[in-house]
Structure formats: C-alpha cells, structure tokens
Amino acid sequence: MKSTLDVDLEAASRTANIGIVVLFGLFAAAGHFVSFYFHFFTVACFLLVLVNLYWRHFQTEHTLLANFGFLAQIRYLVESVGPEFRQYLFASDTEERPFNRVDRAQVYRKAKGIDSSSAFGTLLPYDQDEIKLRHSFYPADQNQLEPFDVVVGAARGLATAHHIKRPLMISAMSFGALGEHAVRALARGAALSGATMNTGEGGYPKHHLEEGCDLTFQLGTAKFGVRTEDGRLDDAKLAALAAHEQIKMVEIKFSQGAKPGKGGLLPKEKITEEIAELRGVPLGKDVISPSHHVECTDAASTVAFIGHVQEVCGLPTGIKFCLGRPDEFRELVREMKRQDIVPDFITVDGGEGGTGAAPKSFMDELGLPLFEALPLVQTILVEEGVRDRLKLFASGKLISAGKQLQAMSMGADAVYSARGFLLALGCIQALMCNRNSCPVGITTHEAHLQQGLDIEEKSQRVANYIKAIHHEHEELLAATGQHAARDLTPVNLYVPDQVRS
Amino acid sequence: MKNKALTFAAQGIAAAILFMASGMKFFGSADTVAIFQALGMEPAGRFLIAFIEMGAALLLISPFAASGAALAVSVMCGAIIAHCTQIGMVVDDDGGMHMLLLVAVFLASLYVLIARRKELPIIGGTL
DSSP, rough: OOOOHHHHHHHHHHHHHHHHHHHHHHHHHHHHHHHHHGHHHHHHHHHHHHHHHHHIOOOOHHHHHHHGGGGGGHHHHHHHTTTHHIIISSOOOOTTTSSSSSHHHHHHHHHHOOOOOSSSSSSSOSSSOEEOOOOSSSSSOGOOOOOOOOSSSGGGTOTOOOOESSSSEEEEBBTTTOOOOHHHHHHHHHHHHTTTTESSSSSSSSSTTTTEEEEEEEOTTTOOTTTTSSSOOOHHHHHHHHHHHTEEEEEESSSSSTTTOOOOEEEEEGGHHHHHHHHHHOOOOOSOOOOOTTTOOSSHHHHHHHHHOOOHHHHHHHEEOOOOOOHHHHHHHHHHHHTTTTSEEEEEEETOOOOOOOOOOHHHHHHOHHHHHHHHHHHHHHHHTTTTHHHHHHHHSSOOOHHHHHHHTTTTTTTEEEEHHHTTTTOOOOOOOOOOOOOTTTSSSOOHHHTTTTTHHHHHHHHHHHHHHHHHHHHHHHHTSSSSSGGGOOGGOOOOOHHOO | HHHHHHHHHHHHHHHHHHHHHHHHHHHOOHHHHHHHHHHHHHHHHHHHHHHHHHHHHHHTTTTTTTHHHHHHHHHHHHHHHHHHIIIOOOSOTTTHHHHHHHHHHHHHHHHHHEEEEGGSTGGGOOO
C-alpha cells in the first residue's frame, strides 16, 4: 500500500531542492534591480545550493541527504535534540534510564535537605517482581540501635584498622573522570559527614587530600600514581602514599561494573597537564589501562600480589571486582586459604554499575548484576570459611537507602555509590560524562563549566545526602526489627518466586 | 601539523583584514561611504556589514573559527557581487587594492571553512 506521507516527503524534498535554485535567481535579480539588501538572501541561497549539491551528488556517507537533499537535515536536527525532549517533555517519571526522575528526585531532595516524603501511593510498579525489605511485627526502637561501625583490618590485628562510621561510602571516581571542583566538593562533603571516600584509579590523589577526609586509595591495573616506568607496582611510592594520614585503606581494582574484563579509559579530551603529571602519562592520547594487573595471571599470583600490597602499605587492603564466573572466584578464595592471605575487604561491583567511559557492549552485555553476584560471593565466602576474616562492600546503582539495606541483607557490611553522589552534586543525567562537556561541571575539566559548581555549596549537599541516607537506614533497620545492620540477613528480604527462579 | 599551522595563518590573515575593513566602515572612511552610497545602503548597510565583519573576525580567532569563516565567506560573496555588478574592480583609483584584499579574505576564509567544516554547528557532522 502506498503511504501518502512518503510521497509527500519525496515531492517536498524535490520541490525544495529546485526551490532554492529558483530563490537564488529571484533574490539575485531583486538584489540587482530593487535593492542590494536582497543580496543577503542571494548569498545565503547560493551557499545552501552549493552545500546541497555536495550532499546530493558528492558525499556517500549519508543516504538520506543523498536522496532527499537539505530537507533531510530536519531528521538529524530533530534526532539530535531527541534525548532532551524525551527527558523534559515526553518520558514519564518512572521511564528513564539509568535513573528515572523519581530516583533522581529522591537524591536531590536528600542533598538539598528538604522533605522527601510523598503522598498518594508509590509511583513504582509495586508488583510481584520487585525485591522488598520485610518489616517486623516488632520494630526496634530507633534510639536503641547500635551505632554503625564497621572495622576493616581488625581480623588481621592491624593497628591501622579503619572504622567506617557511615554505611554509604563514595565510590571510586578518579580525578580525571571528575573535574577538580567535583572531587573537592565530594571530598569536603565526606569530611563534613565522616564518610570514607574512594579515590578511584586516577593516580596521586592531590585534590582528594586537600579536603581532609578519610580515603581509600584505589590501585588500578595501570597503577597510576604508584607505577614504575614499565607499569609495574613501585613499592616505595605505594609505601610513601600509604604513610599519608588520610589514606586509610587500599583497594586493588581487578574489574569494574561499567566494563568488566577491560581496563579503564580516560578520553584524551579530558587529559589536562595536571592529570598527565599525576598519572605519569602523555598528553593528547586516550589513556587505556590494561585489562588486568601484570602481576596477576592466575589465582596463585593474584593472591600473592594481594599479600604483597598488604605488606608494603601496612593498611587494610581489599579487592574490587565485578563478578563473572563464580567458579573462578571460589578457586581464588581457596588459593587465599592455601596461602593464608585474605584481603581485608571485598567490593562487589554490579554489572549495572558505571560512571566510567566504556564501550557500549561492555556496559550492556558483561558482568553479573549486583543482586545476583552479591549472594553468590557471600555464599562462597561463608562456605569456604573466610567470611569472618573480611568485610564485604557492594556497589551498583545503590542510590537509595532501601536498595542499600537490601544489599546489606544479602551480605554487604557497607555500600558504595558513585552516581548517587553525582546526583547530589547536581548531575542532570545529561549522559555526557565521556565528552568533557558535562553541563553541570562535574565530569569536565573545562574551567567555564566548572565555575558553576560551587565547592562549598555542593559539599554541603554531599554531606546532607550521606547523613539523610544514614538516617533512613536507621529508620528502615528499626522497621525490620533489627538493632544493627550486621544483623540483617536474607530473612529480612522478600524475594519473589519469579526473581528467585 | 603543517595544515594546522596553515589554517591558523589563514585565520589570522582573514581576521586582520576584516578588523581593518570593519574599522574603516565604522569610522566612515571616504571610499567605504562612496561604495555604500553606490549600493544605496549608506549608512545603515555600512554599519550592518561592519558589525558582521567584526563578528566574523572575532569568531575567526576564537574556538568557533569555522562559524567565523562561514560568516566571512558569506560577506565576501556579497562583496564580490557588489564589485562585479555595481562598483567595478577599481575603487577610488586604488589600483584594485580593495578587490585584492577582498579576494585574500575570501580565499583565506574559504580555506579555513573547508579545513574546519566538521566543526560547523548543526551541519558539521555531515560535511
């Protein structure tokens, strides 16, 4: 069947292509015989005719332009503004990804310290395929809860054992991925609220250290900040860094949720002279971290490397990964027992995680989701008898207290969030983190974009978010009838049969 | 690297001549007034073109050089039309100096426009 619309568009484009040539002639004549001002239009039409000729007869890249000429540009124009139109006008409050408006608004409200209660029922699909927390007939008295205190490194008897006082920590985002203002606002917010912040794998944490918060130094596969020229670990540099009073823990990153099995990527657009210096990399080239630590080629060498880092830094030292194969992880845990080297903590990053720039296929198709991976890791650790020798952290889209407590019911001792904190800083989910053009000045190094991100103002929002989340943790925990987060177990979870199966 | 240097040089040359030309139009030098009188655009057209030339020159030395080049090429096309149809090649016995500068700006801007066409807003990706 013939579509009327198709015929009209073809005819319209043909008419338009001829029309601009005719207009050019008419304007030229008017410019000559009536007023020279008409030549403004003559010139515009002339250039349009030239560009249109190129689109229709010389370029081969764009079929629509070759077939229809300049009117086809309308499609590209409309397509380019599509995301904004969808976000602001057409997408419903619960539709957007990765975080819908309801999710984001919840963080914004907490960060701004305004009432986050709502009315007239949930906006979420409250049906049978959602994991929920189970409340108790006998809620605990909120004033009787034990203060949150997770001690990392105590199992090894470390004098440097670190007390985590807030259940939510700032996840690994490097200076490089984030601009200076964002890093300092986060670090200052962490200091204000007593939370622990992960530095990310961006090398020497110069800006993190400026604000006085507790830090977990992340040792990435490229070992930025503590590397030798050939990319191996420089023990002396790590020891010197670990001696810094603010560095409380070291996290060896094996993989991350955004791109499990692939190294980090910092696009060249985001590499400033300062970043190049802090990381020890050249300017003007994408910085690609290796997909694995060169020292770690199997379970034995991996465990030996963990032990080596523990020994060199003298701090609680853990590992971070996005789970792929549980059998590999079980083998790794067994090797830990063989060598009697157990990391002080393990961070499980869900495959849904990801502030990092990553190839789309890695972002979409690899890595177990957090709520699949976390129970597997917990089970393996318990079955292998090492669970009491380490702490377990979870990360991956955990921006609400409810989801965080669900993770803690699955075994996590504390949780990480990265994007939750970006939202607290004012992220509008423009999805431009990899282009150095973040409109709210967070994932960019452009001074004119960062100037709008006031460090003092936004650090207060970060602190508000951390405190509000902690408060909500306590409310929810009391509702479950437990007195301490460590008492949460899968019994406190409702897992629908269809999810379980 | 060589091409980049050439592009920057072309931007500089075009911007310098445009600054000078727009300045002369703003201050109403005798020959520019004569030209715009001949075109029937004095004085509004002279100021309008001066503004556009100044804008093009500023854009040419900014990160938006592609847009500046497009603007400059457009203005020079208009100037070429004026010289070819109404004013003639020689203005005020200048031995064709006006025309020479015009062609210099046109060619330099055209070179910048072609070299930086991908940076043009909206249509850059399709050129």
